[in-house]
Amino acid sequence: MIEHANERQARLTGENDIAVSFEFFPPQNEKMEEALWQSITKLAPISPRFVSVTYGASGSTRERTHNTVARILKETSLQPAAHLTCVDASRDEVNEVIRSYWNVGVRNIVALRGDPVGGIGTAYEPHPDGYVNAVDLVGGIRKIADFDISVAAYPERHPESADWGVELDNLKRKVDAGAARSITQFFFDNDLFESYLERVWAAGINIPILPGIVPIHSFKQIASFSEKTGTSVPDWLAHRFEGLDEDPETRKLVAATVAAEQVMDLVDRGITDFHFYTMNKADLVFAICHILGLRPTTPEQEAA
Numbered sequence: 670m671i672e673h674a675n676e677r678q679a680r681l682t683g684e685n686d687i688a689v690s691f692e693f694f695p696p697q698n699e700k701m702e703e704a705l706w707q708s709i710t711k712l713a714p715i716s717p718r719f720v721s722v723t724y725g726a727s728g729s730t731r732e733r734t735h736n737t738v739a740r741i742l743k744e745t746s747l748q749p750a751a752h753l754t755c756v757d758a759s760r761d762e763v764n765e766v767i768r769s770y771w772n773v774g775v776r777n778i779v780a781l782r783g784d785p786v787g788g789i790g791t792a793y794e795p796h797p798d799g800y801v802n803a804v805d806l807v808g809g810i811r812k813i814a815d816f817d818i819s820v821a822a823y824p825e826r827h828p829e830s831a832d833w834g835v836e837l838d839n840l841k842r843k844v845d846a847g848a849a850r851s852i853t854q855f856f857f858d859n860d861l862f863e864s865y866l867e868r869v870w871a872a873g874i875n876i877p878i879l880p881g882i883v884p885i886h887s888f889k890q891i892a893s894f895s896e897k898t899g900t901s902v903p904d905w906l907a908h909r910f911e912g913l914d915e916d917p918e919t920r921k922l923v924a925a926t927v928a929a930e931q932v933m934d935l936v937d938r939g940i941t942d943f944h945f946y947t948m949n950k951a952d953l954v955f956a957i958c959h960i961l962g963l964r965p966t967t968p969e970q971e972a973a
């Protein structure tokens with residue numbers, strides 16, 4: 670056991686081959702903007718491979734995504750990846766957004782179909798003149814410019830996929846259209862993720878699959894979102910947060926422990942790349958990255 674812990678520690682120190690990326694969402698007001706930038710400032714020195722910014726269905730959210738991505742590009746040395754969906758927009762409108770990203774210097778896009786306008790669980794209706802799904806969107810982006818494109822993946826299957834054949838065929842088509850990597854929906858059961866990787870490899874899909882890790886700031890919120898997205902919440906996880914609704918301090922400690930256990934177990938299974946859903950909060954993600962052996966670098970160290 671001690672030898673095992675040392676082996677793991679050796680992997681997490683020195684020439685650390687662990688890589689991370691962080692996801693943020695565009696802020697809706699000044700207070701949220703301030704919180705977001707505090708988080709970015711705290712997490713940037715960890716030198717993530719990229720930071721992604723989500724995209725909403727409404728026009729104003731779209732603009733906020735663009736503004737956040739542009740500010741990251743202007744004020745930091747981070748590599749921003751802009752999420753983009755097909756929802757409620759014509760091809761011309763989406764193409765315009767893609768070109769505007771290229772023109773301001775964005776080179777990374779997370780290409781998604783997006784959720785139905787009526788909410789998860791209702792039927793998805795593509796815009797009559799729009800991209801119909803993520804495969805179509807990836808192809809469209811590739812025609813415009815040489816972006817690095819990421820797509821979504823689902824270790825527990827997308828709720829609309831009838832079976833694993835449909836799910837894997839869809840991912841394969843996204844790769845064939847030009848996706849360089851995929852980022853997964855969050856999950857809590859590492860065995861399911863490992864089985865998923867085996868299915869992906871057996872299907873001949875060879876792009877990196879970044880596990881999406883969500884530190885649990887609010888168990889209630891995560892449980893409700895899990896139900897919508899088809900993510901299973903193990904009984905042991907619910908048990909860990911039981912009785913803590915009114916105790917944010919303990920909840921935070923438990924959340925850090927749960928997420929650290931999950932990533933350390935993935936490290937033991939050979940995983941070296943992690944994508945964190947930050948919820949625009951730095952503390953838990955920073956702590957987990959620290960445990961992973963990642964330390965802030967100064968601008969001088971970066972330049973050397």
Ligand code: FAD
Nearest residue numbers: 723724752781782783784802803821827829830839852854
């Ligand atoms: P797709 O890959 O197009 O597939 C969706 C489903 O439709 C799959 O089940 C697929 O099998 C099926 N399907 C696709 N095409 C066909 C076809 N021709 N025939 C039959 N079935 C088909 N949402 C946002 O609104 N904004 C975001 O910023 C955002 N970021 C995300 C980031 C990540 C990492 C993840 C995992 C999800 C994100 N989402 C976001 C949610 C995402 O938009 C939803 O999960 C959406 O329902 C599916 O998007 P997709 O790109 O996976 O779709």
